[in-house]
Amino acid sequence: MSNLTVQDGQVVSMEYTLHVDGEIIDSSDGHEPLEFLQGAGNIIPGLEDELYGMSLGETKNVVVAAEEGYGELDPDAFIDVPADQFPPEIPLEVGIELQVHDENGQAMMARIDQINGESIRLDFNHPLAGKELVFDIKIVGVRDATEEELEHGHSHNEHHHHE
Numbered sequence: 408m409s410n411l412t413v414q415d416g417q418v419v420s421m422e423y424t425l426h427v428d429g430e431i432i433d434s435s436d437g438h439e440p441l442e443f444l445q446g447a448g449n450i451i452p453g454l455e456d457e458l459y460g461m462s463l464g465e466t467k468n469v470v471v472a473a474e475e476g477y478g479e480l481d482p483d484a485f486i487d488v489p490a491d492q493f494p495p496e497i498p499l500e501v502g503i504e505l506q507v508h509d510e511n512g513q514a515m516m517a518r519i520d521q522i523n524g525e526s527i528r529l530d531f532n533h534p535l536a537g538k539e540l541v542f543d544i545k546i547v548g549v550r551d552a553t554e555e556e557l558e559h560g561h562s563h564n565e566h567h568h569h570e
């Protein structure tokens with residue numbers, strides 16, 4: 408099994424550190440490695456594409472452009488809301504994250520992007536939209552997926568139980 412390289416239909420375990428704008432913003436250090444089914448879109452496409460052919464123990468530095476990561480900033484995802492529509496307990500400061508419900512009651516995360524007098528500009532983009540992602544990765548496990556995993560489109564392990 409040690410000659411396995413990453414291809415579609417395999418369950419991959421990966422250690423990773425994610426750098427954005429020169430800062431470490433996420434890492435598997437001190438956690439379980441990230442486990443996913445290759446080829447099933449479980450991870451961002453720009454990273455998944457770079458894993459094909461990697462072998463157990465191999466490391467790689469992967470730079471993912473914004474459009475292959477969390478997407479470009481969507482200019483339509485900025486919305487101006489009058490300040491008096493915010494509950495008084497919410498501090499109106501740039502960078503504050505808040506949960507907003509749309510007309511269907513769906514919860515969405517937004518950040519206060521700008522304060523223009525009585526008008527508050529909310530940014531509904533993913534916090535990593537428009538950002539180049541730099542990953543340091545190491546493949547720490549590769550195995551064939553089970554029939555059930557292939558059917559479900561994700562990996563199963565002791566941490567992942569579902570109906």
Ligand code: ZN
Pocket residue numbers: 556559561562563569
């Ligand atoms: Zn499943």
